[in-house]
Amino acid sequence: KFLAAVPASAFFIGSLIGSAIYGRLADSILGRKKSLILSCLLTSITGFLTSLSANIWMYVFMRFLNGLTRSGIGICCLVLATEVIGRKWRGQVGQYGFFFFTVGFLTVPLIAFYTKTSWRSLHRIMAAFPFVYSLLILRLVEESPRWLLVRGNKTQALSVLAGFARRNGKTLPTDLQLLDPNFSTNLVNNVRADTPKMGLWECRWARIRMSIAMVAGFGVGFVYYGIQLNVENLNFSK
Structure with a gap:
């Protein structure tokens, strides 16, 4: 059970580090669109390379890299969607993206069902999606x-x-x-x-709001992903 949990943990550690990196890139030299395209392409590449893993530790490392590279997608999509929206609709538009997030979660088990004989095939199919997204973003966003x-x-x-x-x-x-x-x-x-x-952390009201948002986000993520990753240990049959 320990080894089975390590790849998922490595993925989320990579996501944590990648969020800081992509946040900086999106605000500075690359901008939102280029950071999003870069994240999609690297996610596709690392996803495909994951399917070539020869052992568990190589698989763990590739999952870490996959989490590191994919973290820019959510950040940049949210910012691109909300920065061009007026204050009245910004909250609603920010939530719409999570509908597709949910659809993605529901789609993965369906794909996994038809590739249940080969986990490598699952990773290769999943790696194709962000590559296609990068082409659409380049043209439409x-x-x-x-x-x-x-x-x-x-x-x-x-x-x-x-x-x-x-x-x-x-x-x-x-x-x-x-x-x-x-x-x-x-x-x-x-x-x-x-x-x-003033900078974000130099302004008192901004510091307070950001701190509250970070604590709330941590709590929601802890419960959300905690249940998701621990669902196999829930005894529904009893």
């Missing part, structure tokens, strides 16, 4: 206008927003100006004063 603006690319940010407006049958105002989100805008004597925004 736009970079976050907010990230483009933060990086100083106002022209491309306006182009992305114009595309969104066009798909909704609208046009952007000709005099539209985008403010740099790196600065907060205050009006002092009717004169705009730009001051740099």
